[in-house]
Amino acid sequence: MTEPVSLIVSQTPVPRMAVGPTKATEPHLAVVYATASGEVACFEGRPMKPSQQMFSKYRTRYEVDMRAYQRSALLGRNPLVSRDGVHAFEVTVDFAFRVDGWKGAEDFVRSGLRDPLPVVHGHLVSLFHGAGQRFAIEDSFGLQHHLNQLCAQPVVFQEGLKLYGCQVHVRPDAKSLSHLESLIEAGRREHLGAAEHVPNRGAVVRQIEIETIQQQAQIQATARQADALADTLTTSDGLIRHYLVTHPHDAAGAFEMRRQLEEARAATAELQNQRALGLFQVMAEKGLIQAGDLEHMRRQLTGTVGRATGGDGALPPPATPQLTTARPWDPPQLPPAGPAEPAQAPPGYAPTLVSPTVTPEPGVTPQAGVTPEGFTPRAGAGPAAPPGPPTTTAPTALIYLVVDESLDRACLDELQRGLDALHSALSAAPHLSRVLRLGVLGMAATTEQRLSLAEVGPGTRTALLVGRRGLSYSHAFRTLRPLIGQDVTVVKNDGARVLRPLVYFLTGGAPDEGNTWRGDHHDLTDTDRNRAAPHLIALGFGRAETQAVRAVATRPELGFMAAPHQDAASAAHSCAAFLRDSVVGYGQRLASGEANFSINPPDGFRRAEDAL
Structure with a gap:
């Protein structure tokens, strides 16, 4: 004062x-x-x-x-x-x-x-x-x-x-002013970094393309050189000729290598010839071979040795004529022909098997599914239908996560970890993020966007939950209706085939407005009033009212309540894991060409209609 x-x-x-x-x-x-x-x-x-x-x-x-x-x-x-x-x-x-x-x-x-x-x-x-x-x-x-x-x-x-x-x-x-100035400065840096990311990324891409072209040119040059020298570098003579071509100033060195090669060949051939003759003479003396075959076998063995030492393996014709008593070997006696035995498969051979028709395990109840236009029960097990023609483009799913931010800190931390895990999973799998668009909204007395609808990638920011007071379902539904309609129009204008949007509605308390939110809920989900009406999957825990959760879900099998004895933090942990697995699993099915959506309740949850 x-x-x-x-x-x-x-x-x-x-x-x-x-x-x-x-x-x-x-x-x-x-x-x-x-x-x-x-x-x-x-x-x-x-x-x-x-x-x-x-x-x-x-x-x-x-x-x-x-x-x-x-x-x-x-x-x-x-x-x-x-x-x-x-x-x-x-x-x-x-x-x-x-x-x-x-x-x-x-x-x-x-x-x-x-x-x-x-x-x-x-x-x-x-x-x-x-x-x-x-x-x-x-x-x-x-x-x-x-x-x-x-x-x-x-x-x-x-x-x-x-x-x-x-x-x-x-x-x-x-x-507080210092804190806000820090946030503003961080936002400026983020904005500047995002602006600089585009030219930086372009520079890296261009550099990679140049390096790829250089690498391909080097590989092609190496392949051409290998083709040109294919018949040259396989023999000792070819290696010497290649050395003379690449070192024309060293002709004396090439001739010296040629002389050494000839001397080594001659010495090796003479040594092997002497050994072979001595061996064959002993064999002839003991009657193991006929005298007429001595020179023929010598030429075969010494020719093999000559080729191993770099020569052509050819020997001069024999200097002595064959003996008059020489005769060829008698042909080997084959056993008489008998009944044919079955041919044995070579080692490693596996015959082609025809797989039987796969049927589901007994006792498994199909879960509810959703088609591109609406929810339908999944068909029972039976023979697989023949595959149809492959689709050129996978449909795109718009998924919104509406998260209650009026929860206590422990619950918000569990849900935040689930959002971070979902973000990491989609960022690491581009084929999933290409068929999904994800948006996150924080719900309290007012509903605020924490992540605008986006194709999640490594450069997409993670949605951050902020603890706030109050809880209004009406404000959430009134926020969703124009937002979804606008997003559907934008994605369609990009040329994508858009499925009916999905909204995961997580609540841990009772709304402040009582039951007056039902009119806004009807305006959002009524297909006659809203052409982009989404399907709502409601998850309730903590102080959430079972009747309200059942009413929020657009179908009875899409509303789930935590068990009465389950504490709020544990239920939030189950919801976080459910969000990650459900969205990633749906993306995998979409990427593989299946547009049906199936859902199982989170751990510790049961259908809201069963809890009434």
Whole structure:
């Protein structure tokens, strides 16, 4: 508050024996008389005459300032805390006050006050108490408007004071202002980074394309060189010729390699020839071979050795004629022909088998499914239908997650981890994110978008849940209707085939408006009124009402309630896992060409109609 203000200008005893005229007062002062017992009177602010004072019962005369005062106060000792309970607002109030007429002057004297500012301060603090908890720290203008409405009307206090002309100014305090500036700067960096990402990504793509072209050219050049040298590098002579071509200045070195090669071939051939002759002579002496075959077998073995050493394996014709007694080997005796035996399969061979028709396991109940236009029960098990012609483009599913943000911190943390896991799964699987569009909305007293409908990829930001108070189903349904209609139009304009949207509705409490939300729910889901009417899958836990969850779901088999004994945090964990598995599984089916949607309840949940 500002400097103290004293509205009692003077306080003097009433004289009994007046010897002169009564003291006059200034126009803005009111004269108030008080008795010893506390009785107070103001004769329209005029002082008593000397004759009246002589026999008057009043003992004290007060002069009260009737002027209007303008003051400004900063509510520093009683800051208004924002919705998050951490940050605070700085509130400054400009106001005017004065004594409220002759009656107000009497009441002010009777109250015994001199400084009216504590009364005004206490009134403003009590009037503004708790108002900041309804607003986020970013919404200082909203709080300012609310406070100005609270103090718009003049107020007359029992102390005879009148407060009017209040004008409130609200801004975040220094700590909160620094926090908001950090957020704004982070947003600027994010925006700048997103803008720079496009040219940076283009530069990387162009560099990769250039490197790919260079690599392909190098591979082709290597292949051409390999084809050109295919018949050259397989023999020792070819290697020497290649060396002479690539090193024309070193002809002497090439001829030296040729000479060494010929000497090695000759030495190896002579050595092997001598060994073979010695072996064959021993075999001939022992009658193991015929003499006429000696030279023929020598030529075969020594030719093999010659090829192994880099030669052509050819030997000169024999110098000695064959013996006259030589004869060829007799042909081997084959066993007589008998019944044919079955041919044996070569090692590693596996015959082609025809798989029998696959039937589902007994006792499995098909779950409900949804077609591109609506929910239908899945067909029973039976022979697989012949595959139809392949589709050129997979349909696109629009999926919205409406998450209750009025839950406690533990539940919100579980749901946030589920959103992060879903984001990671879709980012790591481009074939899934191409057939899905995902949007996330936070539901409390109002419904706010946490992630606009998008094809989730590595560059898509993760939706962040914010704890807030209140819970309104009506606001959520009124938000969804135009939002879905607009998104469907945009996706269709991109050339995609759009399936009927799916909305996962997670609630952990009862709506503030009772049952009045049903009309807005009907406007959203009625296909006659809304061509883009979605299917709603409702999940309730905590303080959620079973009847409400059943009514939110567009079909009885799409409403699920947690078990009564299950705590809210555990149920939120099951919902988080359910969201991830359900959306990813649906995307996998869409990517494989199946547009039907099936759903199983989360762990620990049962159908809402069974819980009624």
